[in-house]
Structures are given as C-alpha cells and as structure tokens.
Amino acid sequence: MIRIAYFKPINWVGFNFCKYHPDAVEVFRKLPNSDRLFYEIKPNCYVSFKVWCVNGQYFEKIISLLKNVPDIELEFVISELCQIPELFQPLNLTFYERGS
Numbered sequence: 605m606i607r608i609a610y611f612k613p614i615n616w617v618g619f620n621f622c623k624y625h626p627d628a629v630e631v632f633r634k635l636p637n638s639d640r641l642f643y644e645i646k647p648n649c650y651v652s653f654k655v656w657c658v659n660g661q662y663f664e665k666i667i668s669l670l671k672n673v674p675d676i677e678l679e680f681v682i683s684e685l686c687q688i689p690e691l692f693q694p695l696n697l698t699f700y701e702r703g704s
Contacts (some may be wrong), residue, residue: 606670610682610689615660616641617691620653628676631669632656663691 605622621628630642639659646652658666670676680692685699 605677605679606677607681608661610691611657612689616657617660617663617666619656619658619666621656623629624654625673625676626671627673629656631666632658634655635659635662635666646675660691690704 606625606628607620607622608617608620609620611618619632624690632642635658639662641657643655643657644652645655654689670678680695680697680699682688682692688697688699
C-alpha cells in the first residue's frame with residue numbers, strides 16, 4: 605500500500621510506503637534529483653514512515669507507472685471530502701470518510 609497526499613502550497617506530492625517495494629522505489633529513483641526527495645520519519649523505535657516526495661509535474665507519470673507495478677495498492681489521502689485537490693480530480697476517484 606502506498607498512501608498519496610498532495611501538498612498544495614509547494615505543488616509536491618507525498619507517497620508514503622506502508623511496505624518496501626523495490627520496483628516502486630525504482631519509479632521514483634528515475635526522476636531528476638532536484639524533483640524528488642526521500643524522507644524517513646522515526647517517531648519511536650517501533651514505527652517509521654518512509655515517504656517519497658515528488659514535484660507535482662510528475663504526478664500523472666508516477667501514478668501511471670505505479671499502476672503497472674504488480675502488488676501495489678494506491679490510497680489517496682485528503683483532509684476533507686468536500687475539498688478534493690485539483691491534481692486528483694482527473695482520476696475520477698471516490699473518497700470515503702475514514703473512521704477515527
């Protein structure tokens with residue numbers, strides 16, 4: 605599973621890997637260094653979040669390539685159901701409110 609979030613103020617997209625997938629990582633490594641960033645957050649010794657951030661101009665290309673990688677599930681994350689980012693709108697996604 606890869607969770608995807610859009611950071612509108614900077615026009616970048618974050619891809620949070622729930623599990624390492626080497627083929628998916630290669631998709632990101634092919635982008636220019638100036639348009640990608642890998643970040644790992646370790647809030648404690650039990651949990652870590654691995655996030656690839658990319659320039660929004662590569663969003664459609666990345667999504668297309670990730671859809672062709674076997675065993676990858678994409679989940680798009682938004683803060684409010686009534687405010688779907690423009691970047692996600694062409695994908696015709698259906699969003700559901702998540703329980704807390």
